[in-house]
Amino acid sequence: xxDQQTTPDTTPATSPPPGPALSRRRLLTTAGATGLxxxxxxxxxxxxxxxxxxxxxxxxxxxxxxxxxxxxxxxTTPLQARGHLAAFDLAAGTGRKEAxxxxxxxxxxxxxxxxxxPSAHDDTDVARDAGPSFLTVTFGFGHSFFARTGLEKxxxxxxxxxxxxxxxxxxxxxxxxxxWVQIGANDALVAFHALRALQKEAGxxxxxxxxxxxxxxxxxxxxxxxxxxxxxxxxxGTRNPKPSDGDFDERIFVPASGEPAxxxxxxxAVVRRIRMLLDDWERLSTHTQEQVIGRRxxxxxxxxxxxxxxxxxxxxxxSDGTLVVPLNAHARITRPDQNGGAAMLRxxxxxHDGFDDDGVPDAGxxxxxxxxxxxxxxxxVQRKLDRGDALSRYIRHEASGLFAVPGGASKxxxxxxxxxxx
Amino acid sequence: xxDQQTTPDTTPATSPPPGPALSRRRLLTTAGATGLxxxxxxxxxxxxxxxxxxxxxxxxxxxxxxxxxxxxxxxTTPLQARGHLAAFDLAAGTGRKEAxxxxxxxxxxxxxxxxxxPSAHDDTDVARDAGPSFLTVTFGFGHSFFARTGLEKxxxxxxxxxxxxxxxxxxxxxxxxxxWVQIGANDALVAFHALRALQKEAGxxxxxxxxxxxxxxxxxxxxxxxxxxxxxxxxxGTRNPKPSDGDFDERIFVPASGEPAxxxxxxxAVVRRIRMLLDDWERLSTHTQEQVIGRRxxxxxxxxxxxxxxxxxxxxxxSDGTLVVPLNAHARITRPDQNGGAAMLRxxxxxHDGFDDDGVPDAGxxxxxxxxxxxxxxxxVQRKLDRGDALSRYIRHEASGLFAVPGGASKxxxxxxxxxxx
Numbered sequence: 001x002x003d004q005q006t007t008p009d010t011t012p013a014t015s016p017p018p019g020p021a022l023s024r025r026r027l028l029t030t031a032g033a034t035g036l037x038x039x040x041x042x043x044x045x046x047x048x049x050x051x052x053x054x055x056x057x058x059x060x061x062x063x064x065x066x067x068x069x070x071x072x073x074x075x076t077t078p079l080q081a082r083g084h085l086a087a088f089d090l091a092a093g094t095g096r097k098e099a100x101x102x103x104x105x106x107x108x109x110x111x112x113x114x115x116x117x118p119s120a121h122d123d124t125d126v127a128r129d130a131g132p133s134f135l136t137v138t139f140g141f142g143h144s145f146f147a148r149t150g151l152e153k154x155x156x157x158x159x160x161x162x163x164x165x166x167x168x169x170x171x172x173x174x175x176x177x178x179x180w181v182q183i184g185a186n187d188a189l190v191a192f193h194a195l196r197a198l199q200k201e202a203g204x205x206x207x208x209x210x211x212x213x214x215x216x217x218x219x220x221x222x223x224x225x226x227x228x229x230x231x232x233x234x235x236x237g238t239r240n241p242k243p244s245d246g247d248f249d250e251r252i253f254v255p256a257s258g259e260p261a262x263x264x265x266x267x268x269a270v271v272r273r274i275r276m277l278l279d280d281w282e283r284l285s286t287h288t289q290e291q292v293i294g295r296r297x298x299x300x301x302x303x304x305x306x307x308x309x310x311x312x313x314x315x316x317x318x319s320d321g322t323l324v325v326p327l328n329a330h331a332r333i334t335r336p337d338q339n340g341g342a343a344m345l346r347x348x349x350x351x352h353d354g355f356d357d358d359g360v361p362d363a364g365x366x367x368x369x370x371x372x373x374x375x376x377x378x379x380x381v382q383r384k385l386d387r388g389d390a391l392s393r394y395i396r397h398e399a400s401g402l403f404a405v406p407g408g409a410s411k412x413x414x415x416x417x418x419x420x421x422x
Numbered sequence: 423x424x425d426q427q428t429t430p431d432t433t434p435a436t437s438p439p440p441g442p443a444l445s446r447r448r449l450l451t452t453a454g455a456t457g458l459x460x461x462x463x464x465x466x467x468x469x470x471x472x473x474x475x476x477x478x479x480x481x482x483x484x485x486x487x488x489x490x491x492x493x494x495x496x497x498t499t500p501l502q503a504r505g506h507l508a509a510f511d512l513a514a515g516t517g518r519k520e521a522x523x524x525x526x527x528x529x530x531x532x533x534x535x536x537x538x539x540p541s542a543h544d545d546t547d548v549a550r551d552a553g554p555s556f557l558t559v560t561f562g563f564g565h566s567f568f569a570r571t572g573l574e575k576x577x578x579x580x581x582x583x584x585x586x587x588x589x590x591x592x593x594x595x596x597x598x599x600x601x602w603v604q605i606g607a608n609d610a611l612v613a614f615h616a617l618r619a620l621q622k623e624a625g626x627x628x629x630x631x632x633x634x635x636x637x638x639x640x641x642x643x644x645x646x647x648x649x650x651x652x653x654x655x656x657x658x659g660t661r662n663p664k665p666s667d668g669d670f671d672e673r674i675f676v677p678a679s680g681e682p683a684x685x686x687x688x689x690x691a692v693v694r695r696i697r698m699l700l701d702d703w704e705r706l707s708t709h710t711q712e713q714v715i716g717r718r719x720x721x722x723x724x725x726x727x728x729x730x731x732x733x734x735x736x737x738x739x740x741s742d743g744t745l746v747v748p749l750n751a752h753a754r755i756t757r758p759d760q761n762g763g764a765a766m767l768r769x770x771x772x773x774h775d776g777f778d779d780d781g782v783p784d785a786g787x788x789x790x791x792x793x794x795x796x797x798x799x800x801x802x803v804q805r806k807l808d809r810g811d812a813l814s815r816y817i818r819h820e821a822s823g824l825f826a827v828p829g830g831a832s833k834x835x836x837x838x839x840x841x842x843x844x
Contacts, residue, residue: 058642060482081503081610081640124704125655125719129646130639188503188637192653192774196783200704208781213774215610217552218503218640220480224551231614233547282546282622297547352614352635353775359630361618 060186060219061131067111069408070265071253072415074138075347075370076243079228080184081218082191083349085271085366086198087142087177087401088206096149098205100420103139105201106181107414110137110194119197127193133186135194139415140180140269140403148178154419156260158268158373159404165386167397174273174399177209182269182368184349186219210399212273214349214366226300226308231350231363232281232394234293235300238308239335241343251343251377252370254407262418265407267370270344270378273351273399276364281394292390294329302331328390334381344369344377364395374402482608482641483553489533491830492687493675494837496560497769497792498665501650502606504613505636505771507693507788508620509564509599509823510628518571520627522842525561527623528603529836532559532616541619549615555608557616561837562602562691562825570600576841578682580690580795581826587808589819596695596821599631604691604790606771608641632821634695636771636788648722648730653772653785654703654816656715657722660730661757663765673765673799674792676829684840687829689792692766692800695773695821698786703816714812716751724753752813755806766791766799786817796824 065073090099109119116132118125146155181198185191199208217228230236241248249255254263281289286297294312295302303324304313314332316324325332336343347370352363371377385392409415487495512521531541538554540547568577603620607613621630639650652658663670671677676685703711708719716734717724725746726735736754738746747754758765769792774785793799807814831837 057645058480060640060642061644082637122704124700126651126653128651128655128720129644129648131643131645133640133643187640187643188774189639189651189653189772190643192772192783192785196700199781208777211776213776215504217611218482218555218609220482220642221553221555221609221612222483222551223479223553226551229548229550229611231548231611233550278546278618282544298550350611350614352610354633354635355630359621361614361621363614 057131061133063134063186064116064132065114065134065136067107067114067137067409068411071267072138072405072408073114074136074182074184075252075267075345075405077134077136077184078219079216079347079349080134080136080191081186081216082184082188083214083216083366084181084183084191084195084211085214085349085368086181086183086195086211087209088179088181088202089209090145090148090178090206091204094148094205096151096420099145099149100417102179102202102205103416103420104414106137106139106198107409109197109201110139110415113137113190113194113197119201122200124193124196126196127187127190130187130190133190135185135190136183137194137198138182138269138405140182140405141416141419142177142180142401142403144176145178149420151419154260154262154422156263156404158375159402162270162374162379162400162402163383165382165397167386167392167395168400169396169398170400171398174210174212176401179206180269180271180401180403180405212351212366212399213353214351216349230348230365231276231278231352231361232289233297234289235295235297235308236348236365237346238295238300239331241345251372252345254372258372260419262416262422263404263406264418267372267405268374269401269403269405270367270369270371270374271399271401271403272365272367272397274365274367275362275396275398277360277394277396278363279358279360291326292330292394294325294331303329326390328388330385330389330391333384333389339381339384340376342377342380344371344381346370370405479553483555485556485608486538486554487536487556487558489529489536489559489831490833493689494560494827494830495536496558496604496606497674497689497767497827499556499558499606500641501638501769501771502556502558502613503608503638503640504606504610505638505788506603506605506613506617506633507636507771507790508603508605508617508633509631510601510603510624511631512567512570512600512628513626516570516627518573518842521567521571522839524624524627525838525842526836528559528561528620529831531619531623532561532837535559535612535616535619541623544622546615546618548618549609549612552609552612555612557607557612558605559616559620560604560691560827562604562827563838563841564599564602564823564825566598567600571842573841576682576684576844578685578826580797581824584692584796584822584824585801585805587804587819589808589814589817590822591818591820592822593820596632596634598823601628602691602693602823602825602827634773634788634821635775636773638771652770652787653698653700653774653783654711655719656711657717657719657730658770658787659768660717660722661753663767673794674767676794680794682841684838684844685826685828686840689794689827690796691823691825691827692789692791692793692796693821693823693825694787694789694819696787696789697784697818697820699782699816699818700785701780701782713748714752714816716747716753725751748812750810750812752807752811755811756803761803761806762798764799764802766793766803768792792827 114135143159146152183194227235227237254266256264300308302312304316349366536557565581568574605616649657649659676688678686722730724734726738771788
């Protein structure tokens with residue numbers, strides 16, 4: 001990795017890169033705790049001054065992610081407590097010129113809101129009084145965007161539709177879309193405010209196609225260093241690639257010299273609404289759940305022993321001669337070394353939208369996977385899961401999207417400018 | 423107020439009451455900031471010990487509300503970041519005995535989860551690793567509960583159905599219910615875990631009738647001492663009764679000697695899903711919005727001047743001879759001194775469930791109002807609003823519930839025991 005590649009998105013692009021002793025991984029995981037915080041008391045400076053009896057903002061509110069960075073924010077940013085995913089479709093008659101103007105307005109709005117300032121036009125005041133709250137806004141382009149804007153020749157091959165999987169139960173109305181927006185923040189009103197501001201800036205150029213609301217653990221709610229849990233109660237994300245891995249950038253980001261040129265430093269996001277069939281899952285004993293996953297539920301350690309980060313012994317057999325980690329265990333099948341090295345950065349939110357007719361929660365995972373090439377990451381892993389994952393009977397893929405997320409915008413530039421003004 | 427009445431619900435019922443210099447109001451508003459926190463590192467002691475490299479829980483995760491208190495938790499508890507409201511209906515054939523067993527199981531579960539411990543049966547592990555996160559669980563009884571359990575004679579007159587209001591657009595499927603549960607926590611997984619645990623404990627005795635998810639600002643996201651904002655961007659709740667008010671307990675809680683006896687120290691909750699018509703609202707200028715509300719949007723001060731808590735000058739006229747605070751301004755109509763002293767404690771969550779066919783957010787307020795007698799609080803105020811509130815054209819009441827919330831359970835007792843075993 002070069003120094004430039006280690007610049008975390010919590011630091012302005014113009015800051016000197018961190019020294020070798022302070023890795024990007026460490027910055028990413030300790031930003032909140034160590035007070036690596038920008039903005040602080042002046043974060044909401046775009047509004048009137050705070051009252052004299054103001055109490056200090058904690059890092060939860062003061063933490064600020066930067067908009068003008070090499071890779072868009074919201075990819076390696078630590079998980080936020082609240083998230084919105086939304087797809088917009090361009091209105092009929094909206095072409096490249098109007099799309100460029102929309103991305104310019106959206107980039108301006110995202111940059112302002114991430115700094116804790118109001119939007120440029122008719123701010124609703126919903127986020128007033130709040131700090132930036134680690135807001136990130138991430139923009140992507142779907143397959144259908146390119147035909148609508150006459151840019152088919154610029155459409156990356158990597159955006160070709162995902163193959164069908166036998167476990168798919170996809171709702172087309174909640175899938176795909178011309179434009180994709182990912183919003184994350186540690187305050188739900190800040191996240192709501194951002195989505196509404198972007199919708200208003202869309203004006204008549206684009207309409208909401210679908211929207212999903214999600215959540216993660218609130219910073220400070222746990223003292224455990226363990227990876228986050230999902231709504232099955234499982235530790236989820238242990239084997240995620242880490243920015244400190246030597247091949248992290250290569251796996252997750254399109255290189256600066258990559259194709260197409262407008263995707264330099266970008267990434268591809270696979271979005272899946274994965275419903276968890278919680279009644280069925282919770283009926284299993286903890287022992288059976290652990291056989292399905294291949295890891296201990298309490299601490300995420302492999303069934304072959306150690307702690308969460310201990311390597312799994314794939315060959316170990318028990319006293320009865322059977323493999324300790326079953327062949328169809330989820331954690332075995334998803335291992336990069338079982339998938340030709342395929343690796344993606346999973347950065348999900350949980351969702352919980354009510355309950356279905358049987359009273360079972362309509363809940364699960366808003367799965368978001370980041371990779372330089374979906375055909376070498378999500379697709380082969382999902383193909384393998386589709387054939388033999390013990391977990392597959394407890395989940396259902398209900399919606400799907402694949403989006404090209406260009407690199408971060410430089411100062412004065414907007415996201416997607418290199419595509420729209422090429 | 424007696425000393426007992428000043429015991430905040432963040433202190434165990436057995437603790438000495440706070441001295442006169444530290445009012446309940448102060449305790450309520452500063453509990454998080456001053457570290458008035460129970461549990462701390464040992465809060466999750468019901469699970470296995472935390473790993474050695476654990477980082478400290480912040481007050482957000484460590485804060486703990488007590489279950490065994492005079493009034494149920496979740497009424498005067500500071501607003502939490504995440505909330506669930508749910509109604510359950512008893513299954514056919516479920517009578518008083520089964521309902522009593524259900525409330526006993528629910529009380530046990532609530533007490534354990536609020537202490538940061540797992541539930542007694544088949545805990546899902548979703549809240550594992552997290553602190554109590556200020557979880558509160560509050561239980562209430564709806565009008566229909568009493569006929570189903572043969573307890574009609576114990577049904578309070580205060581539970582008589584609310585009158586119809588001309589602005590009502592109520593969805594019966596999302597209204598009423600035999601039993602009501604209010605869950606609040608500063609971590610969304612902790613809140614989800616609690617709702618799911620209660621649903622599982624209900625077993626075949628009761629089924630979910632409706633569920634609503636809500637949110638408030640996350641503690642630490644703002645440094646402003648101002649009252650919370652709603653999704654209209656308005657400061658909302660300025661004139662809420664305060665526990666330090668001399669008549670607070672009298673207005674909000676049924677007295678210890680009140681009728682029926684099982685409602686001693688209880689309260690009545692009016693629940694309304696109030697949709698905000700945000701497209702219409704946001705089209706107004708800030709000036710017009712301020713005329714509708716009667717307060718300045720930026721800081722909540724009355725249009726007649728001062729700060730948020732300055733008294734409103736109802737008689738002041740401007741240079742053109744018209745009232746500065748219009749006769750139909752929301753803040754004028756809802757003033758207790760304009761409603762025969764009617765006052766209720768509003769403790770809402772915002773909601774945001776997606777968007778409707780026009781792309782307008784399906785968003786608004788999960789209005790929850792607490793009072794000793796709805797006929798002397800919510801009903802007269804809502805009648806007056808129904809006739810002449812300038813705000814009414816920008817909101818729509820879409821669901822409604824009225825629930826009798828008994829006093830808190832003593833140690834060894836469960837919520838509602840005085841009703842179910844009378």
